[in-house]
Amino acid sequence: MDWAEIAILLVAGIGTGMIGYGAGLASLVSFPTLLALGLPPLTANITNTVALLGTTAGGLISAQPDLVGQRGRVVKFGIAGAIGGVVGAALLLSQPAETFEQIVPWLVAFASVVLMLRPWLRSLHADRIREHHVAVPVLIGLIAVYGGYFGAAAGVLIVATLGAVMHDVYARVNALRSVILGTANLGATVVFVIVTPIEWLRVAPLAVGCVLGASVAPPVIRRIPETPLRMTIGIAGLGLATVLFLDR
Template structure:
C-alpha cells in the first residue's frame, strides 16, 4: 500500500486534535465509538484517508490506557476470561492490520456500514435476544471467541465502531451489568488495537505528531468515561449507543457510495 505524502501540522491543529481526543475518549469508553470523533478530526485537518486510518489506530491506544485505569472496579473478577479473550483478539487485530496493508481500503468501506448497522441493532435488542437464547455463565464459549476474533479482524482493518460490535457480542453472551461488559469491551478491543498499532508503527504511514496529540486527549477523555457509565441507567445508555452506531453507519454509507 503506497504511503501518503508527509504533512506538517501547526500548533493550532495539534491543539484541535487534543480536544478532539478528549471527546473521542469519552465517546469510546462509553459507547465504543471513539473513531466517530477521532477519524473525522484527522480528515478535517487535511490528513489523507489512509494515513488518518493508520494514525487513528495508533492513537487509540490512549483510549485503552485511560479506560483500563478508570474501570478498575468493573474489571475485578474478569481477569481470567479477559486474558484468554485478549489473546484471541490480538491475533485478530494482527490479521486485520495485515489486511489493510495488503488490500485497497475502499474494498472494505462498502461493507463497513452494514457491519456497524447490524451491530447497533444487535446491541439494541441484545437483552431480548439473550433471554431467548440463554446467556452464558460468564465463560468463553466457542461462539463468543469466534465472534470476538472476527470483530478484532475488522478492528485491525478499519476500527470504526468495533467497540459497538464487541459490546453487542459480549452483552448477548454474558449475564452481567452493562458497566462491567463495557469495561471488558474496552480491554479486549484494546488488545486487538495494540497489535495493529505495532504493525502500523513499523510498516504504515503514521503521522506521529497527530497520533501523539490525539492519544493525549484520548487518555484524559477515556479515564472519565467509565465513571459516566457507572452512574447512568443501562437501558437508556444501550439505546443511545445503538442509535449513535446507526448514525455512524448511515454516515459511512453516504461517504462510501456518494
C-alpha cells in the same frame, strides 16, 4: 502541523475517549476529524487505530474495580483480540490504498447502523453457548480482525457477544470489552509500526485527548441520555458515509 491542528486533535481525542466509553463508537468522532484535516482514508485509519490505545488506557483508569476476578477472561479473550488485530492490520496493508477508499463508506455505514441497533444487539441471548465454549474466543477474534482492519463499532459487537454469553453486570462486560479492544488495537499497532510509517505528530495529541476523555467519561456520560447521544452519532455517521460515497 500547527498549533491549531494540535488543538483540534486534542479536543477530538477528548470527544473520542468520552464517546468510546459511553456509546462504544469512538472512531466516528476521530476518523472524520482526521479526514477533515486532509489525511487520506488509509493514513487516517492507521493513525486512528494507534491513537485509540489512549482510549483503552483512559478507560482502564476508571475500570479497574470492574476487572477484579476476570483474569481468566482477560487472558483468553485478550489473546484472541490481539491475534485478530494482527490479522486485520495485515489484511489492510495487503491491499492498495484505493481498495480501502472504496470500502470505507460501507464500513462507516455499517458501524453507524450497528450503533443505532445496539439495544437490540444487547438483548440477544445465546442460550446454547456460554463463555467457556470454544466458539466464543473464535468469534471475539473474528470481530478483532474487523477491529484491526477498520474498527468502528467493533466495541458494540464485542459487548453484544459478551453480553449474550456472560452472566455478569454490564459494567464488568464493558470493562472487559475495553481490554479486548485494546489488545486488538495493540496487535494492529505492532503491525503498522513494523510495516508502514506512522503519523506520530498527529497520533500524540489525539491519543492524549483519548486518555483524558476516557478517564473523565463515567460521571459525564451518566448525565447524558444514552439514546439521543447514540442516535445522533449514528445519524452523523450515516451522513459521513453518504459524503464518502459521493466523493469516491
